[in-house]
Amino acid sequence: MHRDLVVVGASAGGVEALRAFVAGLPADLSAAVVVVLHMPAGGSSALAAILARSGELPVVAVHDGMPLEHGRVHVAPPSFHTVVQDGVLRLSRGPAENGHRPAVNVLFRSAALVAGPAVIGVVLSGTLDDGTAGMAAIKTRGGLALVQSPEDALYSGMPDNVLRHVPVDHVVPVAEMGALVGRCVGEDVLDGAGPVSEVLRMEVEVSRDDAGAGFGDVPRLGRATNLTCPDCSGSLVELPAGGGQYRCLVGHGWTPEALLDAYDGGLERALWMALRTLEEKTSLARRMASHSRRGGRELVAERYDSQEQEALAAASVLREHLLKPVLREEAEA
Template sequence: MIGVGASAGGVEALLELAAGLEPDLPATVLVVLHQPAEAPTVLPQLMDKRCALPVRHAENGDGLVPGTVLLAPPDHHLLVVGDRVEVTRGPRENGHRPAIDPLFRSMAVELGPSAIGCVLSGLLDDGAAGLLALVRHGGTAVVQDPEEAHFPSMPRSALDQVPGAVVRPVADLGVVFSTLAARPVIGGRRPSPELVREVALVRSGGSVDDQEKPPGPPAGLVCPDCSGPLFDLSEGNLLRYRRVGHAWSEQSLSSVQEDGIERALFTALQALEDKADLQHRIARSAGDRGAARTAERARETAHQALHSAGLVRDLLADRRAGDSA
């Protein structure tokens, strides 16, 4: 079983990967690509034209047939359950549905050493935690060479967690997959209860043991999706947080927090500028009526609002300069 995860720059990588898959590949290939829920996609058709194997969107209950390629449909996670796949609208992970980590975790639970996980081009770090879980349960990690990836963040994050992964250009992955899939399966370990529970949460939509806190101490952070408290599931240098179904990696949580801060600053700037405009109107109206004291208070309030707006504008400019540096 081969699981492939991709995000930004992933369409190009997946098309090149499809062209290199060998017709006698003795494995099922499952693919997760980050994509907007509402966006139509023709990726299965594009891959199918280039691939020696049949390619299509996965349907709930599809069997794991060697020599086939199944893609996660938009707005659905793709999981392995027994000898079949499950397509589910479970909670978003790292802000995505489909997400890569749930697929890799389910492969670790169900397949152990028979699982091969591959991370391609993408932003941030989805897939890194799942790939680590897969390797810990006897599976094999493959990562696109970050030097050739359009967006190397996901491959580099995967290598940070699994430095011993097989690293190759996408053009070589077809041969790599055939070689790895033909190897005898050796060893493996029983999946941990925590890993089994995480997979169950995605399958159930986050309703498993809703009253039970996730393992780990409170993180003192708030989930951006549901505003509930997050719990710390970090291990070593892998920082990870969960709120029942919602799960966040270090980079994904940081990114969505940054977006939230910028939106809040823009909202504050607009509100302060609107306040100054209204107070100027009040001052003019009061002046026309001869209410000098009311006009003066309104002008002072407008001045304070514009001063505060200037501070917010400077803060936004500093953040943009820091992002571009």
């Protein structure tokens, strides 16, 4: 057998990287290519049209049940996971992963499950640790791992995290990636896929549209935590996967960095709500002090003045914290 399924994941900075990647793919590629780019839910995507102008291979947007075809680039549409299943691509409204649908990890895991050593995984520019868990599954099943050089990527988070947690086979600039894939596709490989773990099978089942499939195994295969899911506020279970993976009981999946980032966003929203409350308290205390003075209740007015000043001081501290500039080095640290 030879490697004939190429799965590609990207996020921030991914359009530029994907254009360069597709431009380098040989016109006679004897493998199917499937691409997931993290994108906002809803609406439409012009990615397939953009990539069609970038290289020699035909590029199509995935529809449910589309057969995998050699020499073609299949692009995941927004709002649906793209899952490899029995030689075709299925679209699923399964639970979001790291807040994304489509998600790189979903595509990678499903490819690892059904194709084993025939898979080549490619991670390009993106933030946080998306793609790491999926690439680990590909390697466990005997597939090949290719990563864009972090210094070549507009956003190095995804490549860096894969390199830290997965034994990668090749690290190259994206301009060289397409030609490298062409050479790797031609290699013969032993049909010796690694074992399918219960966790991998469960996570692929959860990502599909099969009602209830795999969900009962989430608490059985994992360890309960005191963490909550940012998507649904349900309890998170820690799964025994490389680098740490979390799932809630309805299936939302999170990696550690994505979970921390989501908590940061929730904290900022809470702080803005607190600032709004303080501003409203300031305004109300001022109105009540004025009303008390008009009624000749000076002592009451002074108490409201004190509350206004306390709220103003607290709001000033909170506003300064929210609006202060953050240096890039601090953010990356």
